[in-house]
Each structure stands twice: as C-alpha cells, then as structure tokens.
Amino acid sequence: MSMELDVFVGNTTVLDQDVYQLWLDGHTVSDAVRIRMEAGALQECEANAEVLHSDTTDQFRTFQMCERLLQSPSKVANQLLFQIPPHRQTMLIERYYEFDSVFAREVLGKKLSKGTKKDLDDISSKTGIALKSCRRQFDNFKRVFKVVEELKGPLVENIQRHFLLSDVLARDYAAIVFFANSRFEAGKRKLQYLSFQDFAFCAGQLISYWTVGAVDNMMEDLDVDLEKDFLHDLKDLKVLVNDKDMLDQHKSLVCAQLRGKIKVFSEMEANFKNLSRALVNIASKLTHTKDFRDLFIDLVEKLIEPCRSDKWTIGDLRLFLKHYSSSVHMLEAFRHQVIWDRYMSVIKSCILKMYHD
Amino acid sequence: MPGRLKAKIVAGRHLPVMDRASDLTDAFVEVKFGNTTFKTDVYPKSLNPQWNSEWFKFEVDDEDLQDEPLQITVLDHDTYSANDAIGKVYIDIDPLLCSEAATVISGWLPIYDTIHGIRGEINVLVKVDLFNDLNRFRQSSCGVKFFCTTSIPRCYRAIMVHGFVEELVVNEDPEYQWIDRIRTPRASNEARQRLIFLMSGELQRKIGLKVLEMGGNAVVGYLQCFDLEGESGLVVRAIGTACTLEKISTFPATATHPNNSSPSKDMKDSPQAAPSTLGCRSTHSSPVHSASSRLSQGFSISVPTLLFSGMGSGGSAGKEAGPLKALLKQQTQSALEQREYPFFTLTIFPPGFLLHVGGVVSARSVKLLDRIHNPDEPETRDAWWEEIRQEIKSHAKALGCHAVVGYSESTSICEEVCILSASGTAAILSSRFMQDGPLDTEHRLSQQPLCVFSAGSERVEGDMGSSASLGFEEVVSPGCGFCHIPYDELNIPFPAQLTYCYCCRRYKVPDVLFTTIDLPTEANVTGKGCLIQARLCRTKKKAQGEGNAMAISNLLPFLEYELHTQLMNKLKLRGMNALFGLRIQISVGETMLLGLASATGVYLTALPSPGGIQIAGKTPSDITYEQHISNMQKKINDTITKNKEQYEINPPEVVEEIIGSPIPEPRQRSRLFRSHSESSDEVSEIDLSHGKKDAFVLEIDDTDAVEDIHALLTDSPTPAGFYSCNTEIMPGIQNWTSAIQMFTSVRVFRLNANLTNQGLNKIFSDLCENLLKSLYFKLRSMVPCCLCHLNFTVAIPEDELIQVAVTAVAMSFDKEQTLENGKRSGEKTLIKAITENDEQLQFNLELNAESSSPNPLGSPKGLSEVGSHPSARDRCSSWIEQLKLKAHTIRRGSVKTTSSMEKASPLPEGRSRSLRSNRSYSGSSVAVVKMTPLSFIPGAKIIKYLGIINMFFIRETSSLREEGGVSGFLHTFIAEVFAMVRAHVAALGGNAVVSYSMKECVFMENPNKNQAQCLINVSGDAVIFVRESELELTSVQPQSATTQTSNGGEGT
Secondary structure (H helix, E strand, C coil): CEEEEEEEEECECCCCHHHHHHHHCCCCHHHHHHHHHHCCHHHHHHCCHHHHHHHHHHHHHHHHHHHHHHCCCHHHHHCCCCECCHHHHHHHHHHHHCCCHHHHHHHCCCCCCHHHHCCHHHHHHHHCCCHHHHHHHHHHHHHHHHHHHCCCCCHHHHHHHHHCCCHHHHHHHHHHHHHHHHCCCCCCHHHCCCCHHHHHHHHHHHHHHHEHHHHCCCCCCCCCCECHHHHHHHHHHHHHHHCHHHHHHHHHHHHHHHCCCCCCHHHHHHHHHHHHHHHHHHHHCCCCHHHHHCHHHHHHHHHHHHHHHCCCCHHHHHHHHHHHHHHHHHCCCCCCHHHHHHHHHHHHHHHHHHCCC | CCEEEEEEEEEEECCCCCECCCCECCEEEEEEECCEEEECCCECCCCCCECCCCCEEEEECHHHHHHCEEEEEEEECCCCCCCEEEEEEEEECHHHHCCCCCCCEEEEEEEEECCCEEEEEEEEEEEEEECCCCCCCCCCCCCCEECCCCCCCCCEEEEEEEEEEEEEEEECCHHHCHHHHCCCHHHHHHHHHHHHHHHHHHHHHHHHHHHHHHCCCEEEEEEEEEEECHHHCEEEEEEEEEEEEEECCCCCCCCCCCCCCCCCCCCCCCCCCCCCCCCCCCCCCCCCCHHHHHHCCCCCCCCCEECCCCCCCCCCCCCCCHHHHHHHHHCCCCHHHHCCCCECCCCCCCCCCEEEEEEEEEEEEEEECCCCCCCCCCHHHHHHHHHHHHHHHHHHHHCCCCEEEEEEEEEEEECCEEEEEEEEEEEEECHHHECCCCCCHHHHHHCCEEEEEECCCEEEEEECCCCCCCCCCCCCCCCCHHHCCCCCHHHCCCCCCEEECCCCCCCEEECCEECCCCCCCCCCEEEEEEEEEEEEEEECCCCCHHHHHHHHHHHHHHHHHHHHHHHHHHHHHCCCCEEEEEEEEEEECCCEEEEEEEEEEEEECCCCCCCCEEEECCCCCCHHHHHHHHHHHHHHHHHHHHHHHHCCCCCCHHHHHHHCCCCCCHHHHHHHHHHHHHCCCCHHHHHHHHHHCCCEEEECCCHHHHHHHHHHHHCCCCCCCEEECCCCCCCCCCCEEEEEEEEEEEEEEECCCCCCHHHHHHHHHHHHHHHHHHHHHHCHHHCCEEEEEEEEEEECCCCCEEEEEEEEEEEEECCCHHHHHHHHHHHHHHHHHHHHHHHHHHHHHHHHCCCCCCCCCCCCCCCCCCCCCCCCCCHHHHHHHHHHHHCCCCCCCCCCCCHHHHHCCCCCHHHHHHHHHCHHHHCCCCCCCEECCCCCCCCEEEEEEEEEEEEEEEEEECCCHHHCHHHHHHHHHHHHHHHHHHHHHHHCCCCEEEEEEEEEEEEEEEHHHCEEEEEEEEEEEEEEEEEHHHHHHHCCCHHHHHHHHHHCCCCC
C-alpha cells in the first residue's frame, strides 16, 4: 500500500522559502524532512511526518520544474506556466544564484570548463557543501560567464540585466567572471589565507579602473579585458626605480613624510628600495600573460610577506602607500603621473584588502 | 453568410528548438476553421518569430461559429522531410458571438502539444463580425449567454427564470476507432480533443436554441460533463437553467425586482404520502432485491432503478412504484409541473425566489452500456436520464415541493457498467421569476394560486385543487422562512420530528435539514460551519454484465444508507443541525464501490438544538462492557462540547438577541436536550430520550457500529485558524481580505489486495483526512483562512487504485470580530429592507390574483409509521431513526441575497469601456489572472462577464520516468492547464475566472511501459473585476485603476 501519486498545484505557485533553501543546499527529501522536523515544523498546523514529507516532496518537485526557467531568469517574468508574484520571482532568482563564498573561493581563477566539474566532488568533500549544490553553483558561474562573455558594455550591468540579480550579487558574479576570464592564479598555498571577498574586492577595483570598460563603456569587446594601452604604458614607470636620482629623491620625500608617524620607520627606510622596486616591477610586467596571472601571488610574496615579517601594522602600510604614491607628484622629472595614479590607486586598495592574517 | 471570422498571427516566443544543428526553428502557422486553412510565411531561424500576418478571413455560418473552434497549428518548416508540428492552440470563438461578452481575443496563448505539453507561446488576434440573421429557422443560437455560475451573475438581474434545459450528444470515441491502431498517439489525442471541442460547441448551440425557444437569453448554472464510455462511445451532456437576464445599469442595492409578467400560477401540490426519506428517496423498479425490500419497509430508500439496456425497449417502463403513480394521478398539476422538469441548477437564488426547502432528493440507476449505434439519435441515453429525472420529480412531489433546486447529474463508469446519479433539493419557489409556461387556460382556471395575506404581512399559499393545505408563511423572518416545512405536518412524507421554528415561533420546522444548495446568506446561523464528510468503501466481487450490475445495485442502498448514518453522526458530533451543499459521489470499480458524501454543516438558529449521541449496548448486564460503553459515551460527549466551542455554537440565547422574537415553551425543551446531551454515561436514559428522539442512538452490538464510532472519533479537527466548507460562503465570516489561492490537489493510493471492508474504509478515510491535513499545512501562511468550496472527487482508475482530487479556494479573512459583527448586522438590515420592498411589490401584484383561503386539509393517507419503530434494535431500525432525523429537510426563506451581491454594484457603462480599451496597457509582463471556484472575488466587483471557459486537454507521455514519474507528469499537466486557462482569460480581456471547476481528471498509467495519459476538463466564467478600493478612485482616475487591476500586483 502506498501513495502512488501526490500533487498540489496552486493558481499562484506556493513556495516555501525555507524549503527552497533546503533544496538549494542540495538536501534529499528525507534529509529536508528531518531538518524541518528538527526546526519544529510539526508544531505548525498539527502536521505529522507524513504531511511534512508530502509537502517537501511537492515543493522540491515545484522547484525542479522552476529550475529550467531560473536558468534564464529573463523568462521567469513572461512565462505563463507558473503564476508567481514579482517579489517572489525576484526572491527565487536571487536565491538560486546565491553561492557559498567557500565554494566560489575554490573555483576562483579556474577554468570554468567541464574538466573542472570533475573536481566538484573534491570541493564538495573539502567544503562540506552537498555535491548537488556545488553543481548548481558551478553551473551558475559557467552560465553567467558564457552569457556575458559575448556581450558588450559594462560587466556588472550586463549581469544584472540578463540575470535580474541584485547589485551586490551581480558584482560578485562580475568578480567570478573576471577571474575566470583573466585566469588569475588564486589557488597557490600562499594565497589560501585570502577569502573570496578579498578577491572579489580586488576584482572590483581592477574592473573599475583598469579595464577597457573603465574608460569607454561602448567598446567592442568584453570589458573585462584589461586595457592594453594602459598595461603597455605601465612600462614607463620603470624610470622610478631605474633612475637612481629619482629613486633617492622619492625615498627621501616619503621618509620625510613618515618620520615619527609609523612604528616601523627604520624597517621601511631600509626596505624602501626593495618595496618600490617590487611595486614598479609588478606594474611593468603586467603585459606578459604569465606575470599578469601571478599578480596576486606577486603582491603577496614581494610586498605583503616582507611587511608582515617586519610586523607592519595595517595603519603603517596605509600611511606608507599613501605617501609613497603621492610623493611621486613632487618628482619633477617624472612624466607619467596619470598612469601612476591609475596604477597605484588600485594596487593600494588591493594590498590593503589583502593585508591580514 | 452570417459571420466573418478574422484571425491574425502576430508573433511567437519561447519556441522549442526544432533543428538541432542550428539550435533554432523555422516556424510557420496554419490557421484552420472548418475546412478552410490559411498559412503564414515561414519565419526562418528564430525561436521568437515575428509573423505579423495579414488578417485571415473565414466566411462562415454562425452555426459553425458556435460548433467549431479556431485551430491554430504551429509547425517547423523542413525542406526535405515532412514539417514537424510544434503544437496547437484551440480557440473557442463563442465569447465573441455575444455582444455583451468579449469583442476581441488578443494575447499570448500557450502552444500545446499532447505529448510535450506547452511549447512556447503565440500571439494572436481574433475578431468576429456578425451579420443579422434573418432566417427564422436558424440552427444557431448566437447571443445566448452561458454562465457556469450557479447563481444570477453579479452584474445581471433575473427578469425571468424559465427553468431546466438539457441536451446530450454522442459520438464514437476516436481512441476506440479502428484507425487508432495505425495512427500515432498524438494524432489520436488531437482527434479526441478536437471532437470534444466540436461536441461541446454543438451541445452549447443546441441548448442555446432551447433557451431561445423558451424566450430566455441566458443559461446559468451551466454544467457540462462528458462520459467516456469506452467502446460504446463518448457522451457529452449538459444541464442548466434558462433565464432572461438584464444587465444592471444602476446601483443594485436598491434595485427593485422585476415584476413578474403574470401572477404566480404554480403552487406546490399536496404532499404525497408516498414513502420518502430525506436525502435518499427513490423508487425502485424491476428486479427488487430482497435486501432492499426489507429495508424499504415503511419507506422507500434509495434502491436504484435497475434496468438492463439490452432488455426491453430502453426500459422506460416501471419508473414508479404502483401506489406512487396512483397518487400522482390524483394530484392536480400545477404550472410548474407542466414543465417537463421543474429543475433548477442554481444553488444561490435571487432574493425572494426560494420560499421553502423540503429536503434532498436523489435517484440512481445502474445501466449496462452498449454501443451507440446511431450517434445522431442518442435516444437510449436520453431515455436513461429521463427516467432518473422523472424519479427526482416524483420524490420532490412527495416532499410537497413543486421544484428541485441545486440540481446536478453525474455518472460513474467502470467497464460496461454505468451508474447514473441525479440529486437536488426539493423546494417551493416563488412564482415571481417564473414564466407562465405552457400552461393552458383551462388549467390555469382550476389551478389558480391562492394567496392570503394575514396581518403580519405574511402570505399563505395554498393550492386549491390539492388535497392538502400547507400553511406557509413567507418572509416572516428572512432568516428562517426557508426552514419551515413545505409538507403537511399531519401528513409528513417521512418520519420526522417537527417543532415550532426557533426564530419566528409560528411555523413548524424539522429537526434536521439536508440540502444540496448553498447556505442562503440571510439565514440565521449560530456560530460557524464546517466541512463534514462521510466516506465509505465496499468490496464487491468481480463480475460481468448483468450479474455485475445486479451486484452493484444490491450494494448501493446499503452504501447510501451508511453514508447518511455517518453524515448524521458527524453532524451531531459537531452539535449542528443542517447540511448544505450536500454532494454524494458514488464511484464504481471492478472490485469495490466508493462513496463520498461532502457537505457543510451549520447550526441553523431556526431549528432545534440537536440531541447528543447515545451509545447503547445490546447486553447491558456485563459490567466491563458497560464501562467500555460509558467511556466511549464520555469521549463522544467531550467531543461534542469541544466542537461546540470551536464552532462557537451557543444557542439559543444568541438567537433571542438577534431575532428578538418571543420564545415560547420550546426553549425549555431545548435546554433539556442540552443538559441531556451533556450528561454523560447515563445509559439508562436512552430509552427516555430515544422515544422522544432527543438523542441519536448508536448501537454497538455489531461491528459496523463500532466502526462508525471509530470513524466518528478519528476525524481530526481543523487546526487553529482554519475553517473549511464546501459551499460558497462560510457563516460567521464576512471580512475577507483580497488574498485568495485556488488550488487542485490529486492523490492516488495503491491498495493491497484482499482488504476487508473495515480495512478499506480506514484507508479511504485516512486518505481524505491526510489530504485535508496536507492542505492546511500547505496553506498555513494564509491563516486565518477558510477553505471554501472544497470539492472532492473520487475515482477508481483501476483495480486497487483510489484517486482523490480536490479543488478549492483558500481565502484569508481579518480576525477582527468587531468589524465583522458591525458589517454583518449592517448587511442584515439591508437585506431586510430589500425584503420589505419586495414584499410590497409582490402584494400588489398578487392581489390581482383571485385569492381565497387555503383549505386546511390533512389527508392522512400515506404510510405514516412515524415513530413506529422506536425501539427497533436492528440496523434497519437505526436507519429509520436516522431517516427520521434526516427527514427534516431544509426549506429556505424567501429572501436571498448574498453579501457580495450587495457589494457588487455594477459600474456605469463608461467605466467598463475605459477598462477594455486599456487592456493592452498591461504590456509584456504577464497579467495576473485569479481563479476561484466561487462566484465572486472578495473585496472586488465583477463588472463584466466575458464568456464561458470550457477546455478539454489530453496529455500523454511515453517517458514517464524522465518527466518525474506520475507525480511530476500530473503536476506539470495541471500547471499547464491552469496556465492555458489564465492565458485564454487574459486574451479575452479578463483578469479572473469565477465558478471554476475541474470536472474531469482521468488519469491512467502504465509504469511498466513508462507511459501515462491524463484527460482534464475544466470550466468557469471569464470576468473582469475591479477592486472595491480602486472603484472609489475610478471617477477621478479610471485609467490608472484599470491598469492596476489587470496587472494585479497583490500576492494571490
């Protein structure tokens, strides 16, 4: 004896947000029922386990039916199959595209191809996120990437327009797309301490100031590609370390500003040339794909680690970077102020974001 | 050439990929009407083609316009092979044929394929130019309006209610034709869909013709069903109530009711003494079975008429039992009787229409199907229904009633056996809406109605020619008039306990009332109501042909009797005394019969308080046994007390306050009852109470009764914050919010073989209970809320499977009691005012009629063995007991106004025009379309009816597992049906469907072959509604209000 068939269809689609979350998290029906029982669902409406099981199965089926639509969110609003009030549509889409930052961190910088999908099993066991949920999140990344890859115009807006996501979520997706597109190295052990949010912030900075779209938002290409001319111009910054006079002058200017203001003054003074060389070298090598991909690892190895070993505080670092970049304006022989500012403002905020344990 | 149909194909969207190589589709469209087909150009390589076709014009007869659907087929062009069909859209042109309904169909409609479901959408424009038809012998009936709503539609007024119309058409089922062996499932499904569309159209046209003949212009309570008889064919049948409606153009609250063109002619005839039982009265003919004859001693029970279609000439003989016939002959005929069938499919009535209610009448008959040889002459099926209707008619007569209201018909088919059922509520109607009918002069003279007005502005109707006088008051108090008995108290057609009305104290009322109609809004009700269900399963042996039919008809009376017992017990357990909306469904399978009775129980203030339930044991000597009994008794008493609290039933004090009428002695008695019922465990009191029938006695000396008691106590109460009913409205709840949620839920349960009756019963009952529990849980976010119009349908799709389908609407309400009370009393006074108005009007009219005093005459003929079996100890007698109680059927008061009706003042014409012109405003996002099985939308006014929606779909799959198994398959299909209904309503310019129902949901599966098939038939009325809150703004800003409505932002 068994229930052969059990369906409930509302004229307005009935959606339970809590159950939706359980479904998104990749639980099986019986897991979900158990979780709901533990959460006290049986107290509501004099329900019993059977009722809960029926409800959960039904909701899961509904979500599964909606899933096809959610994969192209623009269809949700003008499809006829499910009558869902607009605010619920927004909720469904937003939640469907939300992801675990732990998961995103794992995928960051990897190629969003099928090969990586096999790694999902590993990620799942490493992060404790159900494989089903990993699949969904990964497929979402891939789908968004595929769609915006071929679009012109500003990345964040494109994502928002095509996937109807909130601004915050769209920015996170932009970061993922940016990383996947530029293939930044993010998996190295030295970078493990950095969270997804750290990278997302840096990606946001890069997108806002260094990309094609940052200067001209009607470009032909994907605006997540960095502006070639800018990268080329960065080579000119070499003069700052190659010209001995200029380097000395720069150092004395910075020291003058910082004397007595930071605790690690002597370390700074001793290390100034190394630090400056590191920053300028990173800039000048960005035209090479390999070096470009290593941007974050370089920042960590050449700047963050030395500072950390000298026990710089974040305040020290902030002051140093501020004066390091502004002092350049006083170097009369230096002609690349605009490029310098564009470079330093991004690097500065990235370093500061990344400077933690 | 009376009509030109024009169609334009604008665009498509979300089309499926038909060419895997390019991931695109080269789509074009065929537009077909009758035998004419047009094609659009191919729009290459797009999933969102823009055809923007010219106007395709079809010049056709209006007869064809009514019968044929416009058929739109979307195809993928293929240069080398045959074009692939993407899907089809059938468009019912009917709404465009009526000047008052829709004028254009325009919008996105889902493209449907019977194998793949919805595959994208197509945007079309359809218009009709009708020319005046000068042919007086025309076969078309364009312009007759159809409504599924079983009341007078909200923005109309009934000038005249003409009466019953029925029609059926038959055809061969394409699925069973020889050609089906060689064609694809898709072709076969499409042939079936198309055929049913055609048959529905033809049926509607023919009914329309009948309406025109009667002088009417509309059909309300239109109920169309189809019977899939398998090999023997396909029957589409419909019944309805012909009316002359007039659009209300002024404020309706004060609208006077139309004068009837002629003074009333129809009265009830004398109640005949023929046996009847409330709720189940029917006569039996040929083979009389021993069991039933035993049971029917004294009064008839529902012994089904059993006729074999193979035998005799269709079996129209022997409809009535001998004595009945004789009696009938003696009776004079009233005008209503002159009508073939004085039946009304209405369940809610215009004020003043329904005077008294007699009780439920029903008839069933078991038939053997054979092939319909000549589809053009569906005489056999006609004859079958005729018999049943005759039976119903005579039952009504026996209850002293001249009409049957809330009338419906249904069938259950299993292999070649078919059970036909009809039921309704015997009633006395006011003549004011009724036409003279085919009454000839002679007749009229002898049958002049008698109207006497006594001082208290009450009217007493009598019937001169008849042998009985019935003292009827009309409209003494609108809240109780309908309860007063229509039959002669000295000549009660069935055993009944009569008391004086607890409201007006003047007229007799029964102690229990069963009806199939909706609760009249003006009825005085104490507390709230609730859904009451009786469920029953009975096994039967597998058999063939006549043997099978015989076995079924032997079982039916028992089944029906037990359902009534259960209903009565459950009613008493809730401390209530009346049932409304009673619907008994009997479903037949190969090895079992399934009975499900659903109704809404209420406490009618006018009726006496129900006694408790007493349990009696056969052998009171045994001490432990007595202990057991008294324990059970205590449980029952506790439950009754608890229920009374839950449903706020605390008579009669409340009654006094509301009505303010003097309460004579019966009050004392009622107190007695109450104390009695509350005093527990005094088994010795049984005899006392038994004779007086204060309490209902259950004997537990046989296993069935034990089972009954268990069934009684296992019904779990509705959770806090929920109410449920199967009627339109719930007494005691008025302040609905705008949040409504219509839903359909289907469950199929697989049984083990070899279950006992008890085991089956338990499973079936649990199935229904669990389904209800699941509904409450699902809808918990809407609390406080009421599930209204809970409509259960049971079926036995195959051996060992039970299918239960429910369609209902959940409506939230505001808790604020104060608000509610205020509103309620306000409404009451309003109703009263109307009533008085009506009365005056009517007096004037009827004074013309020659009036004389009623002849009080109690003819003691008839089998009045009332109370003659009080001490009987066998099942039969306890049944009698039941019936006595049951026997008190309701009659209804003369004033009938639904609360929402009052609210529903129509808009001036200009408003609705602005609304229509504004429709396209809703733009690209999908407009919200509400659906409800009710005839109204809370907090809103229906300003226009756009036409009837009647759709039939078949869905089939041969990849069941891939579509998520049977649940996934059916879930998708139901969602698709909803989507198609909404899309068609939106295309007509509407924003809601009212009186929606899913009339058929036939599901078949073959998991081994990975296949399943489902047929769904839905219907309803497409309407435009406007929120009341927006109405107030409309004069200032009609446009913005309109847009809001059609976009319907609120979360329902």
